[in-house]
Amino acid sequence: MSAKLKAVIFDLDGTLVDSARDLTATLNYVLRHRGRPEIGIENVRHMVGHGSRALLIKGFDYSGNVPPEEELDRLQEMFLDYYNNHIADHTISFPGLWEALTELRSNDVKLAVCTNKVEDLSHKLLQSLGLDDFFCALTGGDSFDYKKPDPRHLLSTLELMDCDPDNAVMVGDSANDIDAARNASIPVIGVTFGYTPVPVEELNPDQVIDHYDKLIPALREIMKT
Structure with missing residues (x-):
């Protein structure tokens, strides 16, 4: 060297x-909570890299409109809480x-x-x-x-x-x-x-x-x- x-x-x-499997599972957990369809891992892979809020925004935008900022705050808390408990299930x-x-x-x-x-x-x-x-x-x-x-x-x-x-x-x-x-x-x-x-x-x-x-x-x- x-x-x-x-x-x-x-x-x-x-x-x-x-970490794509665990990030996909977490995003889909939040999307299901809002009655949105799940997103396949092959698409989520390309949404990762800008942080959890950006991933949420891309996920919701993929299946329709993006919730307002105040609701995004709550959804991000839900995302981080779930991910914290499942951070290395499949990573x-x-x-x-x-x-x-x-x-x-x-x-x-x-x-x-x-x-x-x-x-x-x-x-x-x-x-x-x-x-x-x-x-x-x-x-x-x-x-x-x-x-x-x-x-x-x-x-x-x-x-x-x-x-x-x-x-x-x-x-x-x-x-x-x-x-x-x-x-x-x-x-x-x-x-x-x-x-x-x-x-x-x-x-x-x-x-x-x-x-x-x-x-x-x-x-x-x-x-x-």
Whole structure:
């Protein structure tokens, strides 16, 4: 591993973990409560990435009109309460992740999570999957007054890690991740197995991987430049 690499920041949903089944079940729980039809997982996958409220809005918009803001507040509470109790019923980490994280940690590379999911649920999900010990920092969509694709979300995460952007790489699955990294002048690796509605190759990350066994070689390639 290049001595230049000091930090790797990961997105969560669709990057570290495949959480689509539990997010779909939670969204459909709320939709049923309002008498709306359920949405298939293949559609929900492309709605994930902007936080729970945005997912609710997209879910309701998919099947009709979106409830007013005051009702959305109540529905979001219902969503978060249900999800909190079912956060890892079917969620798993992506293949090869453990091995990649272990190798990075053994090379003294600091690891962090930067996600638009709320912070407490992000911590709980990582703990439920036994992944929390890998990461020295985690920031969520409610950690600051800004979130991805705002580059300050990544830069503030790096501050918590006590790392410089020049020695960091972002790993994500969507335009939120890639745009945030670009605007923060941080190289970015896109994963093909995430939830983006646009193929990640079309978002022009610095490297693209289809499995976590490709992560270390991709990081080495980036650090050459």
